[in-house]
Amino acid sequence: MGLTRGTRQSFRRQVRKLENLGSLQTHVDREPERVSPRVR
Known part of the structure; x- marks a missing residue:
């Protein structure tokens, strides 16, 4: 511990x-990867 x-x-x-x-x-660069599928 x-x-x-x-x-x-x-x-x-x-x-x-x-x-x-x-x-x-860095946060913005990582967000697109996760939002990519949603924006599509």
Whole structure:
């Protein structure tokens, strides 16, 4: 469990860094793949 806690904190830190870099772009790039079938 100790390792899981450390990994979770590291993941949150990376997510925050990505958000600063432009995580929104990554989200938009992934949304089209899921919405693709719906838009079609």
